[in-house]
Amino acid sequence: MGPLTRALLFWAALSAARGVVYFREQFMDGVKWQDRWMNSQYKSDYGKFRLTAGKFYGDAVRDKGLQTSENSKFYAISSRFKPFSNKGRSLVIQYTVKHEQKIDCGGGYIKIFSSNLDQKNMSGNSQYYIMFGPDICGSETKKVHVILNYKSKPHPMKKRIRCKVDGFTHLYTLILRPDQTYEVKIDNEIIESGNLEDDWNFLPPRKINDPTAKKPKDWDDVRQIDDPNDVKPEGEWKPRKIDNPNYKGVWPCPQIENPDYSPDFNIYSYENISIIGLDLWQVRAGTIFDNFLITDDEQYAEDFGDDTWGETKDPEEKMNIKQTEEEKKRERAKEEKRFRARFNRKVEKQKESGKAKLNRITVKKEEL
Numbered sequence: 001m002g003p004l005t006r007a008l009l010f011w012a013a014l015s016a017a018r019g020v021v022y023f024r025e026q027f028m029d030g031v032k033w034q035d036r037w038m039n040s041q042y043k044s045d046y047g048k049f050r051l052t053a054g055k056f057y058g059d060a061v062r063d064k065g066l067q068t069s070e071n072s073k074f075y076a077i078s079s080r081f082k083p084f085s086n087k088g089r090s091l092v093i094q095y096t097v098k099h100e101q102k103i104d105c106g107g108g109y110i111k112i113f114s115s116n117l118d119q120k121n122m123s124g125n126s127q128y129y130i131m132f133g134p135d136i137c138g139s140e141t142k143k144v145h146v147i148l149n150y151k152s153k154p155h156p157m158k159k160r161i162r163c164k165v166d167g168f169t170h171l172y173t174l175i176l177r178p179d180q181t182y183e184v185k186i187d188n189e190i191i192e193s194g195n196l197e198d199d200w201n202f203l204p205p206r207k208i209n210d211p212t213a214k215k216p217k218d219w220d221d222v223r224q225i226d227d228p229n230d231v232k233p234e235g236e237w238k239p240r241k242i243d244n245p246n247y248k249g250v251w252p253c254p255q256i257e258n259p260d261y262s263p264d265f266n267i268y269s270y271e272n273i274s275i276i277g278l279d280l281w282q283v284r285a286g287t288i289f290d291n292f293l294i295t296d297d298e299q300y301a302e303d304f305g306d307d308t309w310g311e312t313k314d315p316e317e318k319m320n321i322k323q324t325e326e327e328k329k330r331e332r333a334k335e336e337k338r339f340r341a342r343f344n345r346k347v348e349k350q351k352e353s354g355k356a357k358l359n360r361i362t363v364k365k366e367e368l
Helices: 003-017 030-036 298-307 309-367
Strands: 020-025 037-038 051-054 065-068 071-082 091-099 105-107 112-113 129-135 141-150 155-157 167-177 179-187 189-195 207-209 223-225 241-243 255-257 271-282 287-295
Touching: 020 071, 030 037, 030 051, 030 155, 037 112, 065 071, 071 112, 091 129, 091 298, 105 309, 129 167, 129 207, 141 167, 141 179, 167 298, 167 309, 241 287
Parallel strands: none
Antiparallel strands: 020 287, 037 071, 051 065, 065 287, 071 271, 091 167, 091 287, 105 129, 105 271, 112 129, 112 271, 129 141, 141 155, 167 179, 179 189, 207 255, 223 241
């Protein structure tokens, strides 16, 4: 029994003993991944994916994933699995992404769709349930998207989460729970957490300002006033400001229950979850996607991350450091070679110049 077979049997046994694994993709069976993933035909010039571990990696086989291969292209590819609903149970979405090209503008996120998606026509216009993962563009945009569909409308997260931008493989995890809480993890560490209702604008606010309330006439909300003791000097002058002794702060308008608010305890749940896709744009290609996992077991997902990304991240960095050092040596050798060539040309010119000068002296002597 080979190592690949043992690994697959191990994860199958582990998942059976715990929760449900709805989807797992590690691209460890060579070209067979093409039977499971479908390229969109919505556009004729979509960029192509290739299976590779990249320029540096921790394991040549385990680190193989789908890599974008063409610059300035849209990409659209998806994979279908048995439909399920996460109602009454946690939903864990996890994968690894490596921007080994140190991407300057492009997406590294994934999308989760319902079973009725037409995969051949998947595009940026296709309605999705969840969009999750890093997005980078210039110095301003370096964030992790967490966009959730609610009542057929996408709702972005109100909080901002910064993504990793160092060029190495990183593990991204999103957890939605039946109690309406969530977690976002990067490299198996909690980066953000909270309540779905609080951190997205799914519902109207629970309370609103009382429209019948009026600010008292004697309520002073001017923080600073002109100093009455300040003396006007010669020339242009404005009195200095002092703290207003009568300042009471911003008037707190009484609040009432919002008549438009209605609680919804199923914001977290989706029906017929059945497709995972990559629908993105990249200016500079080279991103690698791997170790996809959709499950209802948070501990399984954490262990899966430790046994995939966790096992290969250190060897990957060591290989990159070694390659960087070797590249520096090659550059130094090239520079030294170029320097020697310039030095030798200069010496030759000086020699030629000396010979020409000697010849001119000889001619003058003969003329005399």
